Amino acid sequence: MDNLYKSLIVDNRYKLILNGLKNTIIITIGALIIGITIGLFITIIQNNYKENKKNKLLYYLTSLYVKVIRGTPVLLQLMIIYYIIFRTANINIILVGIIAFGINSGAYVSEIFRSGIEAVDKGQMEAGKSLGLTYWQTMKYIVLPQGFRISLPPLGNEFVTLIKETSVAGYIGIMELTKSGDIIASRTYNYFYPLIITALVYLALTLGLTRCLKFLEKGESSVRG
Amino acid sequence: MLEVKNVVKKFGDITALDHINLKVKKGEKIVVIGPSGCGKSTLLRCINLLETPTSGTIKYEGVETINIKRNHLSQKIGMIFQSYNLFNHLTIIKNITLVPIKLKLMTKEEAYKKAYKLLDEMKLKDKAGRYPRELSGGEKQRIAIIRSLILEPEVLLIDEPTGALDPENIKDVLKLLEDISDTGMTMVVVTHEMNFASHFADRVVFMEHGKIIIDGDAKEIFVNPKNVRLKEFLSKIRS
Ligand SMILES: Nc1ncnc2c1ncn2[C@@H]1O[C@H](COP(=O)(O)OP(=O)(O)OP(=O)(O)O)[C@@H](O)[C@H]1O
Ligand SMILES: [Mg+2]
Numbered sequence: 001m002d003n004l005y006k007s008l009i010v011d012n013r014y015k016l017i018l019n020g021l022k023n024t025i026i027i028t029i030g031a032l033i034i035g036i037t038i039g040l041f042i043t044i045i046q047n048n049y050k051e052n053k054k055n056k057l058l059y060y061l062t063s064l065y066v067k068v069i070r071g072t073p074v075l076l077q078l079m080i081i082y083y084i085i086f087r088t089a090n091i092n093i094i095l096v097g098i099i100a101f102g103i104n105s106g107a108y109v110s111e112i113f114r115s116g117i118e119a120v121d122k123g124q125m126e127a128g129k130s131l132g133l134t135y136w137q138t139m140k141y142i143v144l145p146q147g148f149r150i151s152l153p154p155l156g157n158e159f160v161t162l163i164k165e166t167s168v169a170g171y172i173g174i175m176e177l178t179k180s181g182d183i184i185a186s187r188t189y190n191y192f193y194p195l196i197i198t199a200l201v202y203l204a205l206t207l208g209l210t211r212c213l214k215f216l217e218k219g220e221s222s223v224r225g
Numbered sequence: 226m227l228e229v230k231n232v233v234k235k236f237g238d239i240t241a242l243d244h245i246n247l248k249v250k251k252g253e254k255i256v257v258i259g260p261s262g263c264g265k266s267t268l269l270r271c272i273n274l275l276e277t278p279t280s281g282t283i284k285y286e287g288v289e290t291i292n293i294k295r296n297h298l299s300q301k302i303g304m305i306f307q308s309y310n311l312f313n314h315l316t317i318i319k320n321i322t323l324v325p326i327k328l329k330l331m332t333k334e335e336a337y338k339k340a341y342k343l344l345d346e347m348k349l350k351d352k353a354g355r356y357p358r359e360l361s362g363g364e365k366q367r368i369a370i371i372r373s374l375i376l377e378p379e380v381l382l383i384d385e386p387t388g389a390l391d392p393e394n395i396k397d398v399l400k401l402l403e404d405i406s407d408t409g410m411t412m413v414v415v416t417h418e419m420n421f422a423s424h425f426a427d428r429v430v431f432m433e434h435g436k437i438i439i440d441g442d443a444k445e446i447f448v449n450p451k452n453v454r455l456k457e458f459l460s461k462i463r464s
Contacts, residue, residue: 127310127369130273131324132299132376141323146314 007193013184020180021201027097027169027176028162034102035158039109042066043147044139046110047117051125052135062110069107075168077104082172097169097176101162108158116151117143152220156213160206167202177201226251226411227272227302227380232281234267234435241267242278243435249380249413254406256422256443257415259432260458265415268432269382272413273304296328303378307385309365311357311372317344318353321372330376343371347401363394367401380411387418399425419462423447431455 008014042062049059069077078100086096120143128138170179181198185191227249234242241264249255257265270276272283274290283290285301293301312320321343322336331339344350347367357365366386373381386402387395399421406412406425416422422429426443431452439452450456 121308121310121313123306123308123310124312126275127306127312128324129295130275130299130304131372132296132328133324134295137327141327142312142314146312149314 003188003190004193006188007184007190007197010188013187016175016180016184017177017197017201020175020177020198021205023094023097023175024163024166024177024205026094027101027166027174028159030098031101031105031162031166032159034098035105035109035162036155038102038106039113042106042110043113043117046114047139048135066107066110069104070111074101074104074165075171078169078172093172093174096172097166097174101166101169104165105158105162108161109155112151112154112158113147116149116154117147119150120146149220153213153217156210156217159213160209163206163209164202226286228282228284229268229272230282230284232268232271232278232283234264234271234276235279240435242271245281245435245437247430247437247440249411251379251411252409253411253428254426255413255428255430256426257413257430257432258417258419258422258458258462259438263432264435265432266384267435269304269384269413269415273302273382274298275304299324299328299378300330300376301379303373303376303381305366305369305373305381305383305386307388309357309362309369311365311369313357315356316353317349317355317357317360317368320357320368321375324372325375336375339375340371343375347371361394362390363397366390366394366398370398370401370405374405380413381405383412383414383416385415385417387416417462419447419459431458 006013008017042065045055045058045062048054049056078097081100081103082093082096124142124146125135125138128142129135133141166176167178169176170182173179175183177198181194184194188194227247229245229247232242232245233240243264245264245268247268257268259265267276271278272290274295277291285293285298290298290302311317312323315323318337318340321340322333325331325336325339326333341350341353344353349364349367349371352360352364352368357368360368370386383402387398390398395418399418402412402414402421403425414422414425423443429439429441429443429446430437431439431446431454433454439446439455446455447459450459
């Protein structure tokens with residue numbers, strides 16, 4: 001009991017946890033926004049090449065990007081971005097985290113969108129074209145909205161994955177949730193409560209989010225199907 | 226008004242269309258028949274620019290279709306698919322009005338007004354707010370036809386419109402096609418419904434292995450088929 005007290009109350013240590021939680025959420029959401037944006041662009045570029053044979057160079061560049069990101073550990077990417085790319089720049093470290101995880105997530109989100117779009121029936125594009133829409137109009141009004149809807153559940157998983165993955169950000173000194181737990185543990189010379197509490201906070205976050213997403217999905221499918 | 230000249234379409238080493246020549250006159254009702262895989266769909270898809278011919282030309286009123294922008298072509302040539310291809314994420318009314326609004330052919334008010342009028346005529350008005358998955362196959366196909374008609378095309382290309390339907394729904398769709406035909410619309414229909422074909426068509430095109438084997442007057446062909454291959458095909462399909 002004394003240890004629990006020390007872990008949370010002494011020196012207002014619970015504030016460390018709250019601060020870590022805040023940073024974890026900021027990094028995750030920021031990264032997700034960047035990831036979705038990058039993912040959308042990559043998907044559009046790659047689909048344009050596959051359907052119309054346009055922008056071959058961009059297609060190969062984006063494929064390379066996806067391969068590199070998916071083929072290397074996220075912690076290494078984070079370190080490269082922090083220690084090499086932003087080495088001399090005077091930049092907020094949280095922002096570095098957002099950018100690094102965003103770039104990482106973009107590759108995975110592009111794969112999610114790609115399979116979402118591939119799951120849209122070919123006839124939808126054909127109907128759009130035969131009614132007089134251009135390729136781009138059909139993408140915008142017909143294919144992407146349907147592909148996006150199909151992508152929502154895996155996108156939710158990506159959200160949950162990101163929350164957990166940002167835990168490695170402590171390595172470059174970002175005060176996210178895991179790092180906060182770690183700091184409290186080293187200050188109190190006790191690992192049990194700080195780490196278990198941290199784990200519980202993660203669990204509440206991921207389970208709560210999964211619940212919300214399930215709920216949204218249900219509402220969505222009962223309206224539209 | 227529509228002229229297909231020496232069109233060849235190859236998919237790898239498959240020749241789906243082998244030097245096709247076909248002239249469609251205004252107001253004609255042409256039925257295209259032939260065994261599975263003979264190139265019927267490919268022919269319609271080439272006319273509608275969903276496929277590019279390997280060689281040959283397709284002209285609409287003297288202009289090569291590849292030089293016509295899609296947004297203009299769709300007001301000349303409409304296409305109906307066997308699988309309807311309604312936009313799954315949109316309600317019926319949006320399915321019908323999206324394209325004329327986005328192509329700036331009509332204001333939103335005009336498009337809705339016209340769509341409701343067409344829906345009303347086909348007794349489908351109560352479906353306006355529904356999604357495609359809530360409709361029967363026959364209803365979906367009739368909506369697909371309305372969606373094409375709102376653009377006022379001059380020719381309708383129709384690929385096995387009843388191929389995926391049960392008898393009750395087939396009747397509704399064929400009835401609608403006849404009503405459209407009565408308005409003087411030029412129509413090219415791929416179908417296996419020989420009863421319908423024999424009283425609907427004034428001209429029949431029989432294809433085999435990517436070639437047009439017979440192209441002639443519907444009455445002669447259905448009442449007294451002389452060609453051996455055609456006879457065989459008809460007896461197979463009727464039995
Ligand atoms: N996208 C494609 N890629 C490769 N081969 C194709 C493609 N589309 C059609 N084919 C081939 O071209 C030939 C003609 O096909 P098509 O769909 O035009 O036949 P069809 O007469 O419409 O047959 P059905 O009555 O079964 O609909 C077939 O051998 C088919 O396998
Ligand atoms: Mg076919």
